[in-house]
Amino acid sequence: MTQFNEAELTDAVIGSFDQTPDARARFLLQELVKSLHDYVRKTNLTFEEWGAAIDFLTRTGQTCTASRQEFILLSDVLGVSMLVDAVNHRDRAGATETTVLGPFYVGEHRVTPHGTDISASLKGEKMFVQARVTDLAGVPLAGATVDVWHADDEGFYDSQRPSYESEGPSSRARFITNSDGRFFFRTILPCSYPIPTDGPVGQMILQTKRHPMRPAHVHFLVAAEGHEPLVTHVFIAGDDYLDSDVVFGVKDDLIAQVEQRSDPVMPDGKLASGPWYLMTYDFRMKPGAGVAPRPLGTIVPEPV
């Protein structure tokens, strides 16, 4: 029998993967076939629509470079990245919430002394960040590594700037918690920013009348021995886009009140040069194991 009706066609494609050696790969592929076929049947997808999808996927792949991952952006704006995060973190009662890693993590940062101004070369409003890393019972975790990165006052990450290769990192550092589980540093107040809108994903967002904005945030990747690595952001209370993050990454637990201050002295006893903001946040780590995510840029291959 070579001829299939629609249901037989689906069964034949599923059956074609029966010999896949790895059971998990077989399951994922066969479920993918079911899902794709159900979609085509439910939507009665036309040839033109199918062709537009092929075209969109092709352009999305061809927009990826060593420093840009348009398929991750697609996953982000369709809420898939946050859902993958959710299904892999179903039991975090009491621990700090997770959110997306995002495409701007470039791997381990250089260890930096507490108090350093990591945005010294940038304009912007000054911010002092003081934070603590504890276990679920509030016991401080000393020696934890904390990678930090955020966008500049124009909404760009250092790695998006042409000068990144020559000038090195900015608004990006690693701190090690002290015996109290504390770390602190100076930087600028980040602002909300749009995802790139010059590629197929950003264009789709604009065409569907969604806004492309992410609310202002600082990324944190915290790793402490005996605990699950924590990938998260801290968002800044009052941002206009907290309720409509284009990548659906906000959680209530991750919003910090960032206070405007005019004290002449900052929390580490050094003089302030003018008004400044204070961000305070405590990270509660979940016991367990696991490896920190690799930088997503590393999975982008060269074009063939």
Add this chain to the structure above:
Amino acid sequence: MTQFNEAELTDAVIGSFDQTPDARARFLLQELVKSLHDYVRKTNLTFEEWGAAIDFLTRTGQTCTASRQEFILLSDVLGVSMLVDAVNHRDRAGATETTVLGPFYVGEHRVTPHGTDISASLKGEKMFVQARVTDLAGVPLAGATVDVWHADDEGFYDSQRPSYESEGPSSRARFITNSDGRFFFRTILPCSYPIPTDGPVGQMILQTKRHPMRPAHVHFLVAAEGHEPLVTHVFIAGDDYLDSDVVFGVKDDLIAQVEQRSDPVMPDGKLASGPWYLMTYDFRMKPGAGVAPRPLGTIVPEPV
């Protein structure tokens, strides 16, 4: 409320497309979100699996060129192309069955006199093709255009050869049916061939222990006024891969008995140079309208 549980997250992403101006685009996107999210939840997709999917899609996009469409190949081997064909041709009782266009259609061919040997420059066993185009009642359709293309005796299409630009088409032509609805030409007997296995899609086929073969066939694209354009293949009875076409394109109605002959004269009265094969096929056209598909290569953009 900014924080979502898994179901709320899906609802939020669906809702984010509510302002999409085109109702059909809105429907397709919102169903896509449901489908993708259901897949992630059902499979409990891990971060590593998600990363592998991002990597696969990226490489698939980056394998596409002006003469290669790896995403169409992916659609083909997952049975999606044949399913799109099926849902768009649900009522063809009495008409010749359709199948995939495939990635090797390059657009309108040059009109060629009946009897021409369209594979004159190739080695291979000689074949004479005689065919007729009729309506559903068997009434001949004169003046119909018939585009024909097939692989050579090594399983490659002319457009896959580096010499294609300089030497022009081979095993590829357009015929116009005569007053009897007939057309005929000479060529070589095509053979079964593998899809490209040097890209991510072919690699996936090999890794899942599927074979990459398509059974031997000749492509036909028939267009007659007052009738739906017909995109199909004629397959050659007895081929080893008729029951396991890697793109699921075979239909019983499309398999022709190709007879081996030793008559010294071919059906058009001209001498044969040795043994030859005879393919005979009648195409029954469905009344209706519609435009012939555009060549799929035309939707491949240049890399950005």
